[in-house]
Amino acid sequence: MCIKCMELSRRSLLVGGGVAAAALHAGVAEARIRPQDMVPLVGPGYRPTEKDELGMWQQMERAEEEIAGSNLLIQDPQVTGYLKDLIGTIGGPAAKDFRIYLARIPDFNAMMFPSGFAVVFSGLLLRMRNEAQLAGVIAHESGHFLRRHMVRSWRDQKRKSDIFAVGSMLAGIGGAGAGVYLGDYVQLAQLGTILSLFAYSREMEAEADAMGMKLIAENGYPPMEMPRVWEQLIGEEKLSARYRRKSRRRGSLFDTHPSPDSRMADLRISAQEVTVPGKVYDDRRARYLATIGPMRQMLLDDQIKLNDPGASLYLVQTLAQDGWNGLLRFYEGEIWRLRNRPGDEPRAAQSYAAAVVYPDAPADAFRWHGIELLKNGRTAEAKAAFARYLAMKPEAPDAAWVRQMVG
Amino acid sequence: MKSVLKPVLVASALALSACTGLGAGESGFSDYSAVSVKRVSVGDDSMSVIPPRPWNRQRHVTFGDIREVDTWTLNGPYLDEIDFVSGLKDNRALIRQRWNANQQVPRFRSNMTPPEIAAMLESLFRVRGGAVDFRTLSLTPRPFLGTNGFQIEYEHLDNDELWRKGRVVGAVINGRLYMIMLDAAKLHYYADVLPDFESIVASARLRGA
Numbered sequence: 001m002c003i004k005c006m007e008l009s010r011r012s013l014l015v016g017g018g019v020a021a022a023a024l025h026a027g028v029a030e031a032r033i034r035p036q037d038m039v040p041l042v043g044p045g046y047r048p049t050e051k052d053e054l055g056m057w058q059q060m061e062r063a064e065e066e067i068a069g070s071n072l073l074i075q076d077p078q079v080t081g082y083l084k085d086l087i088g089t090i091g092g093p094a095a096k097d098f099r100i101y102l103a104r105i106p107d108f109n110a111m112m113f114p115s116g117f118a119v120v121f122s123g124l125l126l127r128m129r130n131e132a133q134l135a136g137v138i139a140h141e142s143g144h145f146l147r148r149h150m151v152r153s154w155r156d157q158k159r160k161s162d163i164f165a166v167g168s169m170l171a172g173i174g175g176a177g178a179g180v181y182l183g184d185y186v187q188l189a190q191l192g193t194i195l196s197l198f199a200y201s202r203e204m205e206a207e208a209d210a211m212g213m214k215l216i217a218e219n220g221y222p223p224m225e226m227p228r229v230w231e232q233l234i235g236e237e238k239l240s241a242r243y244r245r246k247s248r249r250r251g252s253l254f255d256t257h258p259s260p261d262s263r264m265a266d267l268r269i270s271a272q273e274v275t276v277p278g279k280v281y282d283d284r285r286a287r288y289l290a291t292i293g294p295m296r297q298m299l300l301d302d303q304i305k306l307n308d309p310g311a312s313l314y315l316v317q318t319l320a321q322d323g324w325n326g327l328l329r330f331y332e333g334e335i336w337r338l339r340n341r342p343g344d345e346p347r348a349a350q351s352y353a354a355a356v357v358y359p360d361a362p363a364d365a366f367r368w369h370g371i372e373l374l375k376n377g378r379t380a381e382a383k384a385a386f387a388r389y390l391a392m393k394p395e396a397p398d399a400a401w402v403r404q405m406v407g
Numbered sequence: 408m409k410s411v412l413k414p415v416l417v418a419s420a421l422a423l424s425a426c427t428g429l430g431a432g433e434s435g436f437s438d439y440s441a442v443s444v445k446r447v448s449v450g451d452d453s454m455s456v457i458p459p460r461p462w463n464r465q466r467h468v469t470f471g472d473i474r475e476v477d478t479w480t481l482n483g484p485y486l487d488e489i490d491f492v493s494g495l496k497d498n499r500a501l502i503r504q505r506w507n508a509n510q511q512v513p514r515f516r517s518n519m520t521p522p523e524i525a526a527m528l529e530s531l532f533r534v535r536g537g538a539v540d541f542r543t544l545s546l547t548p549r550p551f552l553g554t555n556g557f558q559i560e561y562e563h564l565d566n567d568e569l570w571r572k573g574r575v576v577g578a579v580i581n582g583r584l585y586m587i588m589l590d591a592a593k594l595h596y597y598a599d600v601l602p603d604f605e606s607i608v609a610s611a612r613l614r615g616a
Contacts, residue, residue, distance in 0.1 A: 070568060071564065071568050072539055072564070072566065072568060104539045104540060105539060106539075240509050241509075243509075244506075244507040244508070244509055245507060302533075302539070305526075305529055305530050305533050305541075306510045306530070306533055306534055307510055307511045307512070307513055307530050307534060308509045308510045308511075310509070311509065337523075337526075338513050338526070338530060339513075340513055340514060340516060367522065368522075371520055371522060371523070374520075375518065375520070397542075397543045397544055397545045397546055397560075398521075398522055398525070398543070398545070398546035398547075400545070400546070400547040400548065401521055401522065401546045401547060401548055401557065404548050
């Protein structure tokens with residue numbers, strides 16, 4: 001359902017313990033599902049015909065209306081058009097039926113709703129190193145739809161037991177559709193939780209992985225990028241938790257869902273399996289950067305200013321594997337500055353000083369470089385940095401204060 | 408701070424609805440107390456102000472608040488709010504937070520420049536206020552409490568899909584942070600309470616000053 005369903009399922013355990021417990025049975029030693037065995041179960045223009053699924057779609061259409069009208073969505077036509085083209089290419093038979101929305105939420109997530117619309121969080125765009133990775137996530141989400149996971153799992157649960165959670169789940173979705181607040185992203189995440197009550201078993205997640213893998217390989221993306229996305233997600237969560245001296249949550253969460261390690265291992269094997277020797281794959285990184293580039297600073301801002309140094313450092317260092325630049329060095333400095341532990345200020349100052357050497361250094365790098373110089377008594381250099389800042393950003397909101405500093 | 412107020416508000420709304428049947432009006436219980444039009448101490452009592460009309464002060468009943476921060480509202484904290492920060496010490500945050508929370512509101516440092524204070528506030532709104540977009544509109548020098556202070560203006564889109572606007576006037580005095588912060592719905596309420604805010608800022612005095 002959503003790429004972080006491992007996490008969401010923890011909450012779903014609380015909300016609908018029964019469902020999750022039922023999923024436990026499927027949770028033992030599943031064999032890897034091979035991409036070549038994945039056949040889409042819906043064709044173009046799919047519409048439900050049976051009563052239960054019709055009802056579900058009706059509720060989802062109301063939820064979609066709410067989401068489509070939210071001012072938390074990023075409307076930039078270049079990026080939204082790009083996402084639409086992407087899902088329209090890799091979405092298999094339903095490609096032209098999918099709708100995709102980009103929400104301004106600095107979180108590593110994306111989700112597919114049962115009626116065929118996807119919500120991608122802006123935090124996902126920040127974390128993808130190339131188009132292949134983004135395509136992998138969207139293809140995985142599409143896989144849930146193409147394999148009819150929502151309605152299959154729902155019917156499966158109903159067959160297994162008459163669980164009240166299914167009823168309350170629909171009430172929840174109905175409530176959301178009926179105008180109970182959906183704009184709040186926390187509630188959006190809760191909707192994701194409700195959706196996770198459709199209980200994607202380990203098998204379904206594996207199916208979505210395999211289906212997604214098949215789709216991206218068919219479209220000429222290097223299959224190995226898909227396990228890399230999961231590696232990045234897990235790595236970031238681990239570092240964020242370790243940083244606060246917490247262990248990444250384990251236990252029931254990973255008992256009922258594919259353990260991330262085994263899932264990654266399966267993805268790697270599948271990637272090797274679908275890779276055709278001698279075939280040229282293209283991760284389309286240049287096109288990705290050209291599209292995301294104009295909003296990358298905003299995306300970094302949204303993440304770094306949350307002052308989650310573990311996650312942010314992992315993220316910046318992951319992106320820097322493709323090469324350091326002024327923007328990444330600047331935000332490295334921002335991480336230290338906001339953390340503000342003993343010794344962090346000199347670290348921040350170093351990063352700013354390094355950032356301003358790059359041709360792509362943002363104006364803000366010069367401002368912070370100037371402030372650090374000023375605090376260290378290097379007034380003349382500080383003034384030069386401030387002057388550069390004002391030259392780059394004459395209308396800067398803090399221009400009045402900076403001018404006073406320049407004296 | 409708005410950031411703590413939101414969850415608190417939900418709790419108090421529940422409490423209120425639970426109390427309604429019992430005649431809460433008569434029981435005298437409320438999360439707010441009236442502020443009269445006279446000089447009143449705020450925060451840790453080291454600063455005092457005079458409101459131009461009666462406001463409502465939030466009682467210090469929440470777990471999230473700290474002694475140096477006081478919150479007032481006219482129409483309820485979802486719509487408008489003035490926060491007073493009186494003498495926040497070095498290495499303290501504007502809000503109580505769990506030491507191991509993944510996202511942390513940065514702590515105040517005595518040597519912070521106004522842009523650093525502005526950045527600290529931005530993180531406060533992003534981390535605890537649920538702001539998904541935050542734009543600093545201006546940062547200018549402004550005298551406050553008889554010293555060289557600063558004024559910061561900003562607007563933010565919160566996860567309840569409402570744009571809010573804020574103005575902060577503050578200064579660091581003897582290594583401690585003093586601020587008066589207005590934050591209100593951008594539509595109507597900000598402009599409505601801005602004159603009150605300005606009057607309150609103009610009336611601000613330090614104890615013994």
